[in-house]
Amino acid sequence: MHSVRWKQAVEWLAAAATDPQECKRQWDRGQGTALLAAGRYWDVLSVPDRLGLLALDLLWQDPLELPGPTLVDVTARRVGFFLPTDPGSEWVGFGVRHVSRGSWVAVPPPYRPAGRLEWLVPPDGNGTLHAAEPLERALRRATGTLAVLAPVSADPAVADRW
Template identity: 70%
Template sequence: MSYAMWARGVEWLAAASTDPRNCKREWDQGHGVTLLEAGRYWNVLSVPDRLGLLTLDLLWQPTLPVPGPTLVDTAAQRVGFFLPPDPASRWIGDGLRHVGRGSWVAVPPPYRPARFLEWLIPPDGTGALHSPATLELALRQANGTLAVLPPPRGA
């Protein structure tokens, strides 16, 4: 990721804060994580990490656009896909959590991990997000694959 793209990603993500300057200061000088409100610029679909990582792998195809911002929380074992805000959205499935208006998301800066949070695909500042229809198809395919695989060790 180039410096210009990184800087645009910081500005785009911080714009979701009620105080973008303080948000950037917290990333640089504080704990490295800030809470951003979902629902204005983006929503997040949070899925179990095994499903999310396989889904993201399926989204990396030459025939599809580059996937949108994607965050992993290794402590909670979840992957978050950033989607366009849609108050009427109804995501149904085992372990799926749709985070929209009125909800807050812990977010590290786009340029480094913080605590247990890390960008798998950081925002590039263009406002590009995951396409809900494309994401839904990839989730269905990944879920079908996981249904026939043995559970991971220790599960």
């Protein structure tokens, strides 16, 4: 069952590559990531990791809204939410980047991490993506929570004195 799901996820992801067959060969050889075109099948909303991890946790709390593919870059400290393409959308917030048509995203295969990139929620192979409205609600709630916590933890030197 899992191998069928991974195969579907690989096909779905590789479809966004310039050369899907070469993309799959590189992943099979364990050669890390592939650059995939955003804005064709999906966009990516990239946010700072603390915000993204908290928002993802909030999304998991709703049993009716399963999260879509979510990628973490542990070095850049960013979380990327894969969502439907929407050239007219405007995502606004500190550190928020909407990656769409004309941009590329480094993506590991769905079945293993590659260097600094790892799937928090791998693609399911059916094209499931984050719905924009629940994602926006979760990000707003997470922002509010972090705003309350920020004054306490903003300056590590001060926090060490407590």
